[in-house]
Amino acid sequence: MVTFTVAGRDADDTLLEGVLLAGLDEHAQALFAQVMAIECGSVLLRFLDAAADSMSTTDGIAFRLNQPDPVVEGALNAFEKLGLVRRMNLDGLIFWRMVTDSETRRLARNLVTWQNRWLARLMRAEQFINGRTLLGNLRAQ
Numbered sequence: 001m002v003t004f005t006v007a008g009r010d011a012d013d014t015l016l017e018g019v020l021l022a023g024l025d026e027h028a029q030a031l032f033a034q035v036m037a038i039e040c041g042s043v044l045l046r047f048l049d050a051a052a053d054s055m056s057t058t059d060g061i062a063f064r065l066n067q068p069d070p071v072v073e074g075a076l077n078a079f080e081k082l083g084l085v086r087r088m089n090l091d092g093l094i095f096w097r098m099v100t101d102s103e104t105r106r107l108a109r110n111l112v113t114w115q116n117r118w119l120a121r122l123m124r125a126e127q128f129i130n131g132r133t134l135l136g137n138l139r140a141q
Helices: 011-021 026-035 039-049 057-066 068-082 102-131 134-140
Strands: 085-090 094-096
Touching: 011 039, 026 039, 026 068, 026 102, 039 094, 057 068, 057 094, 057 134, 068 085, 085 134, 094 102
Parallel strands: none
Antiparallel strands: 085 094
């Protein structure tokens, strides 16, 4: 299992991390750790997954992600080293796109799906903790 070092962590943090990562295989856990180490890596992966068959320029991606061009350029270069994206130079313009390798795309899709599933679960947990669940709303009436 991949672990992250964060100052001020306690046993609950470690337990939660283990529960969260349990749904990922070793390859997906390794990719998750690498993507999270890249500034704007998570949002870039989600963008690329949603636009897997599109080609975009660095500044176009930066605009869509609301991130500075240099940050996105650094993330794209790191993604290229990870084998997630391909750089194409067309008449002096650099375009980026997700690689066409089906296994790499499947791994990225699985990671994004896992993130979506856990984000939805965490939102429901927050609603429950704050008493804003459907059951809680019915009791309040």
